[in-house]
Amino acid sequence: MSFNSLQYLVFLPLTVLIFHRLSNKYKPYFLLIVSYLFYLCTHILSPFILLFTTIGGYFFAIKISETISEKDKKSLLFTGILLNIIILLSCREIFKSLIPAIGVSFFTFQNISYLIDCYLGIIQPERNFLYYALYLSFFPKLIQGPIERASNLIPQLKHMKNTICEYETLRGGVQLFFWGMFKKIFIADNIAPVITSILNDINGTSGPVLLIITYLYAIQIYCDFSGYTDMSLGSARLFGINLTNNFNYPYFSPSTQDFWRRWHITLSGWILDYIFKPLSMKGRNYGNYGVITALIITFVICGIWHGLTLNYICWGLYHGILISLSFLTYKKWEKFCKKYKINQGIIYIINVFITFNLVCFSWLFFMTKTLSDVWLILSKNITTLLNFLAIHSFDTGISTCFIIVIAIFFFIEVLQAKFNIKAYFERQNVFIRWAGYYIMIMVIILWGNYGSKETLEFMYFRF
Amino acid sequence: MKKLLLKSSLMIFFITLSLTILYFIPVNSPNYLASTIEKHNLLRKTLPPRIIFIGGSNIAFGLDSEMIQKKLHYPVINIGLYGHLGLKFMLNEVKPYIKAKDILVIIPEYEQFFGSLCDGKRDTLMLMLDVNPPSIKYFTLNQIIRTIPTLFNYKRRTLVYLIKGSVPFDPIYCRNAFNKNGDVIIHLRDWYQIDDAVAKKLKNKINPDKFKNIKELKYIKFQKQELTDTLEKLDFNREEIDLISSASIIRQRMGLPNLIAEKLNTHTIFLLNKFKLYARKRQAKVFFIYPNYSLREYKINKKQIISLKKELEENLLIEIIGSPENYVFPDNYFFDTNYHLMEEGRKIRTDKVIEDLKKVIN
Known part of the structure; x- marks a missing residue:
């Protein structure tokens, strides 16, 4: 059941209504049951994999905390992590046709982080199986994240009993949900068919069109994934739960390092804490070389998390190299700017422009299936840029009107990032606010691209 | 919670109201399927007894109704549009107009008897709703449920029509491709x-x-x-x-051969029998004729067509006129699909239909 399906639009309000009518005692049980039912809709075997992972994580964590010997603790942790990796690889790579467990990489990563946190003593293992099971299976974040830390989610689940159903919280949830839906159904899904048709004939597509498609894909993947996240956060808020935001206007980042602080925040936080930090600790005696090696390994692993293909590995490697270069040159660049007294605003714009372009080109590895396709698009893009004046046609099939709407959308994002336009909107009178909601819903219904199997799927489902 | 429910209900009411109004705004669409409006006007205005041809694009592109009218001395209405609407829809849309002494000639494409085409393709039904919203009354409940998720995907065009007045359209598959009897004639010219x-x-x-x-x-x-x-x-x-x-100059060519791979769907025969009973109650006659078909397609689908013929002869309550072989034509008679005849084929096919109908009408 996808967030943008008709079923979910029935399922969510019904679940929320029942949840708030229930006595506090039964709320967690109810949420656990509906979460498993929700997951059952993806595949009949999926809930069993989730249950197996949950049982494993629950017992390993308790065992780790009860074990005194450091050596035994380590071996328990190692076994627990290995078990999760086996589940992940089995579902994602080895038996993916038999067990298409959607979202498995998200809940196994949560399980791993939980085991490590228990091992390090950052958190105490959860003794109540109900809350641990709900931590892994809570349906708004089950399929595509955010990858929540136990220290953030479990306390909230425990206090859920005392959730007061405040109007402002619920309204915020509904608003966020529809804003996410707007991003996904209206922007991302209207771009999707254009990109799909062009990717089917890369050879026959002109350079200028491929160049535009490269940027459009960046917009599509952002609106698709951040749209999902907003719908996820909005859904969770209806139950009084605040999930971690995964996006913080990533395309306005002035460096690739900063981009990774703003894009898929929970994943980058995860790889920073559980992969980069231990690796860089090991390589601390080697200075910059140690840091760079740790960065590159970390991002290659991040690429592999998306899929065991050359494209994803190269994507990870590309980002590893970019961040390393950024790490090595950022201070020098700042010094240079200070020395020549370049205006801060201009520096920021130049940095954002460079970072945005570098990131857009990295999406070529996501967009295509083979490295030869990446190279083909890249070479055509470069040729187009070199012969910019000779460009004849930019015709991608996307209307000018839609391009303007995308521009307006990003303008709103800028305003929101700089001035919190949402709060300003909330202060307006009821007619203006309602007109805003009305227009947004009508645009989704009338101009959204929905209904087909192709558009129902979120891009990050495959991970 | 109550406050949110109340406000949400109010918003849902406004949205539903707007969509309902928008949905029923009459639109002068240039789309091919919008010609259904003219066809229904013909059904409404033409006095009985009439000959009404029911089927998909095989009759839209391959019949000369004027010639039939001249030879058989009955007013002729060709209701045929597009096979993807499904036979269920085609029969339902004619039902309210059936009058005593009408002659109803059903010529469905072979695919209507295989797989689920008789239920119609969702996208085509959607488009029909978009260009002619009142056609929803010919939809079955199942068809309505199937089309709901994308109900307004097509509706955005309504707004485009309202703002721009018209939109670019294919000059062959368009609303003004038809003559006054409902036959497509525009494809007979050079393009x-x-x-x-x-x-x-x-x-x-x-x-x-x-x-x-x-x-x-x-x-x-x-x-x-x-x-x-x-x-x-x-x-x-x-x-x-x-x-x-x-x-x-375009020489339209048929696409790749279309092998009928799906299973025979006997539900289509049940639908036709039900339709026969309905027409009988209204004192109208119903006949069944096989569609025109290209030789190339006939050769690869012969087995399926023979099994269909056998099934029809055993179970169809409607009188069958002619045989499938009688309506098989050389490939060069066809326009862009194995059902769309060009001028020469259209003339021969019409003659054959006239001959077949003469046997049963008089």
């Missing part, structure tokens, strides 16, 4: 289209710089005079116009 192949052919004959100017005409289909006028406006001389015209 011209300038594309990359034309440009390649004329590479050394016409100045490439001059030829660049007509790039934006690439996907437009022209009739002879329109093409000449357009090229004249672009400063092409007589000789160049002739060269471009002769290189750009």
Whole structure:
């Protein structure tokens, strides 16, 4: 059941209504049951994999905390992590046709982080199986994240009993949900068919069109994934739960390092804490070389998390190299700017422009299936840029009107990032606010691209 | 919670109200399926007894109703549009108009008896709703449920029509492709289209710089005079116009052969039998004729057609006139699909239909 399906639009309000009518005692049980039912809709075997992972994580964590010997603790942790990796690889790579467990990489990563946190003593293992099971299976974040830390989610689940159903919280949830839906159904899904048709004939597509498609894909993947996240956060808020935001206007980042602080925040936080930090600790005696090696390994692993293909590995490697270069040159660049007294605003714009372009080109590895396709698009893009004046046609099939709407959308994002336009909107009178909601819903219904199997799927489902 | 429920209900009410109003705004769509409006007007206005042809595009493109009218002395209405609407819809849309002494001739495409085509394709049904919202009354409950998720995907065009007045459309598959009886006649003319192949052919004959100017005409289909006028406006001389015209004439070709791979669906026969009983109550006669078909397709689907023929002979309550073989035509009689006849084939097919109908009408 996808967030943008008709079923979910029935399922969510019904679940929320029942949840708030229930006595506090039964709320967690109810949420656990509906979460498993929700997951059952993806595949009949999926809930069993989730249950197996949950049982494993629950017992390993308790065992780790009860074990005194450091050596035994380590071996328990190692076994627990290995078990999760086996589940992940089995579902994602080895038996993916038999067990298409959607979202498995998200809940196994949560399980791993939980085991490590228990091992390090950052958190105490959860003794109540109900809350641990709900931590892994809570349906708004089950399929595509955010990858929540136990220290953030479990306390909230425990206090859920005392959730007061405040109007402002619920309204915020509904608003966020529809804003996410707007991003996904209206922007991302209207771009999707254009990109799909062009990717089917890369050879026959002109350079200028491929160049535009490269940027459009960046917009599509952002609106698709951040749209999902907003719908996820909005859904969770209806139950009084605040999930971690995964996006913080990533395309306005002035460096690739900063981009990774703003894009898929929970994943980058995860790889920073559980992969980069231990690796860089090991390589601390080697200075910059140690840091760079740790960065590159970390991002290659991040690429592999998306899929065991050359494209994803190269994507990870590309980002590893970019961040390393950024790490090595950022201070020098700042010094240079200070020395020549370049205006801060201009520096920021130049940095954002460079970072945005570098990131857009990295999406070529996501967009295509083979490295030869990446190279083909890249070479055509470069040729187009070199012969910019000779460009004849930019015709991608996307209307000018839609391009303007995308521009307006990003303008709103800028305003929101700089001035919190949402709060300003909330202060307006009821007619203006309602007109805003009305227009947004009508645009989704009338101009959204929905209904087909192709558009129902979120891009990050495959991970 | 109550406050949110109340406000949400109010918003849902406004949205539903707006969509309902929008949905029933009459739209003058140029779409091919919008010709259903004219066809229904014909059904409403023509007095019985009439001959009504029911089927998909095989009858839209392959019948000369005027000739049938002349020879059989009955007013003829060709309701045929597109096979993807499904036989269920085609029969339902005729039902309210059936009058005593009407002669109903059903000529469905073979695919209506295989798989689930008789239920209609969702996208086509959606489009029908978009161009003619009242047609929802001919939908079954199942069809309504199937089309709901994308109900307004097509509706956005309504707004485009309202704002712009018209939108570019295919000159062959369009609302004004029909004559007053409901037959498509526009495909009987010659059509011209300038594309990359034309440009390649004329590479050394016409100045490439001059030829660049007509790039934006690439996907437009022209009739002879329109093409000449357009090229004249672009400063092409007589000789160049002739060269471009002769290189750009479209010879429509059938696509790849279509193998009927799905299982025979006996539900279609049940539907036809039900329709027969309904028509009988209204004192109308119903006949069944096999569709015209290309030889190429007939050869690869012969087994399925024979099994269908056997099934129909055993179970169909409607009188069957003629045989499938009688309506098989050489491939060069066809326009762009194995059901769309060109002028010569259309004439022969119509003669055959007249001969077959003569046997049962009089």
